[in-house]
Amino acid sequence: MKKHHISIVSTLIALACACGAPVARAAGTKTETPLPSGVEAVVNDTPIARSDVDSMIETTGLTATPELRAQAKRELIAQHLVEQAAEKANYGSRPEVNRVVMRARTVAATDLYLRDNLHPQAVTDAQVKARYDDVVANAAQFEYRADVIAVADPADVNALVAELKQGAAFDAVAKKYNTTPNGGVAQWVELRTPVAEGKTGGLPVPLAQAITSLQPGAVAGPIRIGNAFAIVKLDEKRATTVPTFDAAKNVLRQQLEAQAQQRAMTALVDKLAQQAVIQQ
Template sequence: MRRSAWLLGPAVFAGGLLAYAALAEGPPPAPQANDPVVAKVDGDPIRLSDLNDAANTMPQAQSLPKQTLYPMLLDQLIAGRALVVEAHKAGLDKDPAVQRQMQAAEDRALQSAWLHRAIDSQVTDAAVRARYDQEIAQPSQEEVHARHILVPDEATAKKVIAELNKGGDFAALSKQYSKDPGAAQQGGDLGFFKKDDMVPEFADAAFALKPGQTTQTPVHTQFGWHVIQVIERRPVQPPSFEQARDQLRQKMIQENVQKVVAQAREGVTVEKFNLDGTPMRATDTAEPPPAK
């Protein structure tokens, strides 16, 4: 049961996923000093920056030369503007459903722009490197290879320890007693894991053992009672900065998104109503507790 859901420590993952998704499109492009008009549709200009924006939304076409790609994009933009003209003539811009869609698109653009303004200056290359040096580049880390037997009560755990001390086979006893079905079929083997991969009580007990040692006192966690045996210990070689950079950057972005969203919510007055429009009771409007 390598990295078992029975034993993994709680993952801290709060909200902000929708806000984070808005970052995927990237920050709004900076205005260009030289932005010539490349076409007009009923007098409405299409500029070079419009072509660049369209090209940036098509990464699969980035390999095409501009003299091939841009005429195709310009035709699409002209066709799109022509459709907009017809929609205005038909009064669709006054249609409530269309207005809701337009408002939603504007809201998404503003959310993305604000998140980038608030976050990009915090998640720089230098900041990612500093975080790597602080949290990941730790050659002193260690991992252990261990196995365990999980039982429902302390008395059974003590019985298993007594049988092991008499020369009992750990793998056989695991299959006989363990309530962890995944590990039991592997003789209780959990493979290698780092200390923060497991719940604290289990990790503290396992990392206190030398290879070949077995806990002489049952270890209690929220999952039951464990008998733990360490097979091997080894130092952990941390990943290189190049290997860890992208994942670490995404982690830092998510952390900052959550912080920015929380600050934004604190700065506004929120009123909630039932689906029929009636006021909610005070108990219904309480915010849920933060994720732990």
């Protein structure tokens, strides 16, 4: 069973109820027997609790008006009717359903196992402060935003350089020749000088070196990068702004907690692997 089928059915039910489908007026609706306390409706002897209606309304975030309660009750009745029809037709025993059930069971069991057996080390305030101090110490002085034209054909390199020398706009030339998916428009990148491998924001070192050597508006290249060539124009350069500790501490703590979680997960998997017989 495809997962989106479930959401489609739920959507159709909601739309039908919103459009005033006569669910509550269906044949066989009983009104002569008072409903038990705390029950909003009974569908083929299956009660719909008032708490179920309350829960559905809570998920909307809207005020529980009488109209909204009636709408929620209609939707729950519709859901029960469809569920009961599917059960009566023995859809619950179909292989597609069994696979979904098994997958849900596996996911739930795995989540519970990890909750009970994964024990990451707690992150201390001192560790958060140390991480902040390290970020500040390694922060670059400037951030750069540059446009890059990347091409592989040497003939294209010569042609685009000639167009730039003749006064063509850089962005127009980039649109004409660029082979990068984003059109060569870069985001702000923090670069330390001198440029060092592994601290270039993901840029090739020759390109990062060219960017840091330029003043805004200047162009450099062609720069050989592997089997391609790059021409770069520096659009903007600004001083790096380091956030205060109070502004950064929550994000830094989340990063450290994620790392601690990953270390604990690695240790747990290694332990389980040592106890297992694995054939590959």
